Amino acid sequence: MVQSGSVHTIQWVDGHVVILDQTRLPLETVYSALYTTDDLIQAIQAMQIRGAPVLGVAGAMGVALAGLSIASEEPAGFAAQLRPLAMAIADARPTAVNLSWGVHELLSRLAAQRCKTVEQQRQFLVAEAQCMLQEDVAANRRLGAFGAPLLPNDGIVLTHCNAGALATAGYGTALGVIRSAVESGKNIRVYADETRPLLQGARLTAWELVADGIPTTLLTDSMAGYFLHKGVIACVVVGADRIAANGDVANKVGTYSVAVLAKENGVPFYVAAPVSTIDLCLPNGDVIPIEEREPDEVTTIGGTRVAAVGVQVANPAFDITPARYVTAIITDAGLVYPPYEQNLPKVVRSPQ
Numbered sequence: 001m002v003q004s005g006s007v008h009t010i011q012w013v014d015g016h017v018v019i020l021d022q023t024r025l026p027l028e029t030v031y032s033a034l035y036t037t038d039d040l041i042q043a044i045q046a047m048q049i050r051g052a053p054v055l056g057v058a059g060a061m062g063v064a065l066a067g068l069s070i071a072s073e074e075p076a077g078f079a080a081q082l083r084p085l086a087m088a089i090a091d092a093r094p095t096a097v098n099l100s101w102g103v104h105e106l107l108s109r110l111a112a113q114r115c116k117t118v119e120q121q122r123q124f125l126v127a128e129a130q131c132m133l134q135e136d137v138a139a140n141r142r143l144g145a146f147g148a149p150l151l152p153n154d155g156i157v158l159t160h161c162n163a164g165a166l167a168t169a170g171y172g173t174a175l176g177v178i179r180s181a182v183e184s185g186k187n188i189r190v191y192a193d194e195t196r197p198l199l200q201g202a203r204l205t206a207w208e209l210v211a212d213g214i215p216t217t218l219l220t221d222s223m224a225g226y227f228l229h230k231g232v233i234a235c236v237v238v239g240a241d242r243i244a245a246n247g248d249v250a251n252k253v254g255t256y257s258v259a260v261l262a263k264e265n266g267v268p269f270y271v272a273a274p275v276s277t278i279d280l281c282l283p284n285g286d287v288i289p290i291e292e293r294e295p296d297e298v299t300t301i302g303g304t305r306v307a308a309v310g311v312q313v314a315n316p317a318f319d320i321t322p323a324r325y326v327t328a329i330i331t332d333a334g335l336v337y338p339p340y341e342q343n344l345p346k347v348v349r350s351p352q
């Protein structure tokens, strides 16, 4: 059995990016090489690489790829060509703010560097993108340690989608909290929503947790309410794609239903996300852009058509959980409790 900690979601190898193709899991472990920013954008849009924190790293590595692709040795010309390539990467998917954060973070680190030559700039971009990968793993480990005490010593934790090692450069956010709790000796069992339509829970979360020996039970999404009502679930922990200034949370579609059901049944609902997921520029969840994806993700399962031909389809990939349902936000800078308008700015160094 593969240990999920031993897989690399994304790596920089000899001047290009290598990703673990998440559309092929859990049946096959296939790595894909990405040589250009177009390759990277396609992989992001096809969700071969997905999950907010690793999209931040992908954004940074995309800027490094862009730097290598520009022939100009003249700094002004280099900068003028770098920017549109970087912005195209930032726009590849709209909801997870980490993607554009990763792009802008690396550009601003470059600007602060004042490299004399274009070649120095290229080398800086490549080295710094790899640092950002390491920083993401470290952030997830910190976040996990902050969140672990919130979990029961012995009990069941419900999660939705995949906020694990695969959604990050390593260790995971929601699953990082669970891993950290298990490492501290707690007896945690996980209920994982399958997460329609793309089954990130069934394919990815189940794969990761089974590989790590964490007892995991797979539920269809509509079963979560049944188990929350029965009182068998101690708490819910999910990840986030963007957290607005008032604490509203965008995450995989279906998260909102789980949050409402958790509150109705008196079960704590925790959101685990690095500070790079907090977007203080947006006042609330109503203005978070929600990605609408292709209808065939809903009408087919594993390439086989399951819906009646001719039916219309809605496919928002994310939903918004209002802050009033969120018991606490677990970040790499500590736990944040309501009122979020007051407390989120304390963990965000500077608005992005």
Ligand code: MRU
Pocket (backbone or CB within 6 Å): 050, 051, 052, 053, 096, 160, 161, 162, 163, 164, 167, 168, 172, 173, 174, 200, 238, 239, 240, 241, 251, 252, 253, 317
């Ligand atoms: O469409 P996806 O698979 O990229 O959506 C991922 C999620 O919604 C995750 O829960 C979120 O990005 C947090 S990952 C740590």
